[in-house]
Amino acid sequence: MAERKIRILMAKPGLDGHDRGVKVVARALRDAGFEVIYTGLHQTPEMIANTAVQEGVDAVGLSVLSGAHNTLFPAVIEALRKKGANSVMVFGGGIIPEEDMAFLKDKGVKAVFTPGTSTEEIISFVRTSVKSIH
Amino acid sequence: MSDLAEKVLRGEVLSTARLIRDLDDGIDGAIAELKILYPHTGKAEIIGITGAPGAGKSTLVNRLIENFRSRGKRVGVIAVDPTSPFSGGAVLGDRIRMQNHFNDPGVFIRSVATRGHLGGLSSSAYEIIKVLDAFGSDVILVETVGVGQDEVEIAGAAHTSVVVLTPGMGDEIQNLKAGILEIADVLVVNKADREGAQVTVQGLRRLLEMGGFDRKGWKPPICLTVGTEGTGITELVQAVDQHREFWNRQKAQPGFENKRREEDFLRILQGQAVSKLIVSLRRSGSLDEIVSRLVRGESDPYSESEKVLKLGD
Numbered sequence: 095m096a097e098r099k100i101r102i103l104m105a106k107p108g109l110d111g112h113d114r115g116v117k118v119v120a121r122a123l124r125d126a127g128f129e130v131i132y133t134g135l136h137q138t139p140e141m142i143a144n145t146a147v148q149e150g151v152d153a154v155g156l157s158v159l160s161g162a163h164n165t166l167f168p169a170v171i172e173a174l175r176k177k178g179a180n181s182v183m184v185f186g187g188g189i190i191p192e193e194d195m196a197f198l199k200d201k202g203v204k205a206v207f208t209p210g211t212s213t214e215e216i217i218s219f220v221r222t223s224v225k226s227i228h
Numbered sequence: 229m230s231d232l233a234e235k236v237l238r239g240e241v242l243s244t245a246r247l248i249r250d251l252d253d254g255i256d257g258a259i260a261e262l263k264i265l266y267p268h269t270g271k272a273e274i275i276g277i278t279g280a281p282g283a284g285k286s287t288l289v290n291r292l293i294e295n296f297r298s299r300g301k302r303v304g305v306i307a308v309d310p311t312s313p314f315s316g317g318a319v320l321g322d323r324i325r326m327q328n329h330f331n332d333p334g335v336f337i338r339s340v341a342t343r344g345h346l347g348g349l350s351s352s353a354y355e356i357i358k359v360l361d362a363f364g365s366d367v368i369l370v371e372t373v374g375v376g377q378d379e380v381e382i383a384g385a386a387h388t389s390v391v392v393l394t395p396g397m398g399d400e401i402q403n404l405k406a407g408i409l410e411i412a413d414v415l416v417v418n419k420a421d422r423e424g425a426q427v428t429v430q431g432l433r434r435l436l437e438m439g440g441f442d443r444k445g446w447k448p449p450i451c452l453t454v455g456t457e458g459t460g461i462t463e464l465v466q467a468v469d470q471h472r473e474f475w476n477r478q479k480a481q482p483g484f485e486n487k488r489r490e491e492d493f494l495r496i497l498q499g500q501a502v503s504k505l506i507v508s509l510r511r512s513g514s515l516d517e518i519v520s521r522l523v524r525g526e527s528d529p530y531s532e533s534e535k536v537l538k539l540g541d
Binding site: 097147 | 248252312317323324331
């Protein structure tokens, strides 16, 4: 049996226009041998969920720098659930205060990365948590 | 019985995406699903979009989706991007130009990486076309990787191949003569608001007038478009429609369908034969033995290959 290639959707929900971080992560994931789908700025949770489903991804990485993570992250997870994509793992990054972490994890966000995280850390997180899905 | 194939036939998005993933990953069992889907294929119109990187293929695909949707057609899109030869990874970004259609249930977009396959498509693309066909797409748009001159595989996969060029290619068009221009059923000069568009059109006309392409009476029309503005899309769609009518007439000719089926079968046979052979050589340990003999200088790779195929003495 062939080994599955890891597929990740990197998405920017909401209104902020800062995509440097997400591009750096997308590129690092590519260099780690993953297939990364990037869809650009200003995605609604609905758009992200539809893309995740059609692209058959293992995980969705969300980048939010606007402060709206407590609304947007759970909204994406909810949209995925509605489409039956329960196995898609969701992680995120951005400027996210420590006190919001527990709330986001409770909502189903598997990991949250804040500025200063090394790309190696994100890669190894994706690799181990996706392996458990396959 | 096969659950996945049935769900594809019912038009379920999640299962369709799943099967495509399995085919792309070469998962055992995916082919069994294709066998069930096969009788339900052959209905969709398949349109290939090819051309150099940055020529505006994705933007044109976006406009074509718009046009077909306005006519009530269900659209499938396969967008191929290159795999890194170093890491095996890829960034698939063609979708970015097609955002207006993300929430339209009549549009299914799938990004695919070449995964080392040459020719402009992925090796799974042919099978993904069949899945989207059985899924109920009326039109399937296949966007190749950005190509140079020789990636002409799309011609075998699509009913109509659209080759996208841009102004300022000048004499380069001459170099493109063999290969990619030969497969063009419809030529597009995109970014036609830029300087040199007419020069490019004239260059193409001269080239077509020189003949030498076996077109069976079809003269590829040249369409001028500005993808970002949506200019010239109606004319492009008309040209594609006309070619489809021409194709339908060709289809009635004796031997046409035989040739198509033969090509499809031989491609599948080749893929399966090679991968099965390699897997069995590995499993049995024969591959290691062969390599050892080669390393020790006791044999040559040609004889070993013939022995494997039992063609030798």
